[in-house]
Amino acid sequence: MGSNDEAPTYTPWVPVPNVQELVREDPLQVPLRYVREPEDRPKLSDMSHLSSLVPVIDLSLLLLRNKEELNKLDLACQDWGFFQVVNHGIAKQVLRKMKDAAAEFFELPLEEKNKYVMSSSDVQGYGQAYVVSEEQILDWSDALILLVHPSHYRKLKFWPKSPTGFQEIVEEYSNAIHKVATELFQSLSLIMGMDKDALLGLHKQLMQGYRVNYYPPCSKPDQVLGITPHSDASTITILMQDDDVCGLQLVHNNEWVPVNPIPDALVVNIGDIIEIWSNGKYKSIEHRAVANDTKARVSHATFITPNVEAEIEPLNHMIDPKTKQQIYKKVKYGDYLRNSMKKKLQGKAHTEIAKVETLA
Template sequence: MAEIFDKMKVEFVDQDECVQVVADNIRGTGEVPERYVRSEIMSDPAIDDAKGYNLPVIDMSRLLNPEFSEEETAKLGSACEHWGFFQLVNHGFNGELLQQIKADITEFFNLPLEEKLAVAIPPNGIQGFGHHFVFSKEQKLDWVDLLFLATRPVEERSLAFWPTKPSTFRDTLDRYSLGLANVSAQLFKFMANNLGVNHEALLGTFKGLPQSMRINYYPPCSQADKVLGLSPHTDGVGMTFLLQVNDVEGLQIRKDGKWFPVKAIPGALVVNIGDVLEILTNGKYKSIEHRAVINPVKERITIATFHSVHLGCTIGPLQELLKTDEAHYKVLDSVEFTKGYFAAKLEGRRYLESLKLGI
């Protein structure tokens, strides 16, 4: 995504305010600044009783086992088609690696502000520490600080934005990045099997598996019912992996017209389908709207890893799927798609819906 962004003319407004500092300043009796107050939370709350809304669980070890692969692949396809989200267990990650990356990320966000600003996002940039999707001085802001990095291909990394504190950060992130690239490649192949399409036809759109990470720090807020950590949106990529750094929940997805909270299984990766995969599958797999809410007493930290399309590819329904169905989405190149996604400013599924034919 970062490579494509560099080719576009999407302008962001400088926003150097650190939300963690804002949160510290209002702790106790202070009021949330008006720029962060989100009235829609009260008017569109999550459901209290989430029974029957537990995300499907996919077992990678069963996908890879010939004895159970067919059954688990069908389960994977059903999760992508009916939920657009699932939790991935037995994914093969070393527990020590996951503990180290969680520790490194926590330590980075605990650094003094001036040290984090050493890797600040530059004007009209996308990589580094700061904020995304700030297009005007008047818009409402999300209650989050983030560190965004292009992680793969390796030769396209901008190491100037990779923190050197803690000292293990770069090595740990590199190893985690490689592991996720391998997991995503495997999942794409099993998805191709489920869809009945050629592996290369699906993987070709993600040639080289371009990857980026958004590491999120959501400060606590005593007036949590007034702020949003991340506005309702879909992901403009192929597939996203979310790792909970600490045990604080906050992810909510919209299903059956209602919001409900996701309870992450310890050690699992929460995986969701992005807009690109919905288009490629001609709507069979679903890119689902989701958001992040804030905890009143405890910070929440997550790592979202995006697997995107490569520069110069064409995004449209796979031809093999059009043998039995008409196309439901427009065809456009990756730069045009990504520019449109950013310009939509995280407004739910609005951009994806605009790409449907016959609307």
Template sequence: MVRQEEMDPQVDNTVIEDDQGLGWGRSLPVPSVQEIVRRDSWCVPERYIRDYMLLCLLSPNIPVIDFSLLSKGHEREQMKLYMACKDWGFFQIINHGVPEDILYRIKNTMAGFFDLPLEEKKRYSMASNDLQGYGQAYVVSEEQKLDRNDLIFLMILPTEMRKLNYCPTVVPDFRDAVELFSMEMNRITVELLANHSLLMNMDKHGLLRLHGALKQAMRMNYYPTCCRPDLVLGVSPHSDGSSITILLQDDDITGLQIKHKGEWLPVKPIPKALVVNIGDVIEVFRI
């Protein structure tokens, strides 16, 4: 594992002190959803109750692309990619080559972190000027309705943007699992960018050149079971500001919903598959 040496900021048992310089944003601290449920599984605080809910309809699965064939330049898979991006903005990839052991390790690592006592997790809380760390992102007011999740957000690339103080050393294998999984996601992203370049009538490395040094981040989400799922949202409706988002879902839970032709549709997980979301940056490049 590649490790970057840096001075650790001051840490107490609640929050990491602000680093010098600009951070990645600002988010107000809020109570842990996991702890709210642990104390009272029937409690749904008012700040999590939405004035509206999304009506989710049953539908066929989103497009599925064989990544191993796409990587070999198969025209049929390239056309499937084109249609998936044009009509959906989402697709699942199978045969992506990520070893099962790495998928297991990253899921186990994430579970290990959220199983820590609250005071231990708070040692990795977001600084007031940063979105890296443990907490909830994009909370900008005390009146804002909250997403019903806890998360930990980590910058991966470029390596000089990493803050190792947010990687919990008390969780066995955490840093190595994150490193291995991130390398695999980077490999898949570069291949997808190459195929997008060809579909956009560029040479294979066109989009990669436009991006310059790739930035990569990882967000681990925890969604506690809710006694009133009709009242809350795990994540508010949004589009991703990135180029490409790759999601590893729980194989047994259909939680992700996407908007397609004005309707909200569930994305049924395929075991060991990855979900790909085309972000706003690719949309801009396409224009």
């Protein structure tokens, strides 16, 4: 995992084609490596009426310790594992600058973007992660992944120098998201029956990764997926979507529900680590991205995680005193993360490594 002074390194990746270039060369081409098995293909029937059911949480009310809003958060984490956050306090121009800078980066010539290409054993840089075999069906997306906090984990050779000011814009955006994450942790601590600073303390030092996903248009959107269904190996993930292009979907009651953008809102989902700490009360939910036949889509995911040395296990007070059933065993976060990255993305398969064997 590297020493405490170095960013963690992960399993080697298999190099793959650049999807944006494939589309640029031939917009009608969908190579077989991207075509899903029939049962895994998205049904592009319009389920957008279900999107309005995804909970919307007002962060300004949470900060006032509003009981009704805390109760809404509790139910959102139990029933959905996802919610949209409004009144989060991040200035519109901070969000806009980040969107514009990322869009500009992806419009650069390939040779310029390739200056920041991911090395085969690192998760930082430009490319596609989680590709662990030559046979794997590929996602219809490219990504730029940067470790932002703690700052000594940053590998600045992977931080684009073009467009001008990109590094400062990422810094400003990431600091604003960091503040929102810390405020959400306070409310999550309270609904989990703890002091407001408890979750932050459990992290041993908060780690923050930033991933920009670029989903080019696809001539056969019903045959591909932008990102394979998965849950996140994070504590929480905070996502900024494009305001005018849909793509994110989550599983709810065995249906794929679209999370349609609310302008300037942030989407938050519970990660595996909250699921473990809460002994399964709050669930990390499978989600995926679908492609669009006419428009590219860009999304900005921030993963908030514990330090790699932190030990994660169900909190005593979250274990039912009657059954005393502990669903998860103790895991070191760095080991958990490395194990999840050895596999291709595949639903919640990676959470099995943290489960107590007697439940298998």
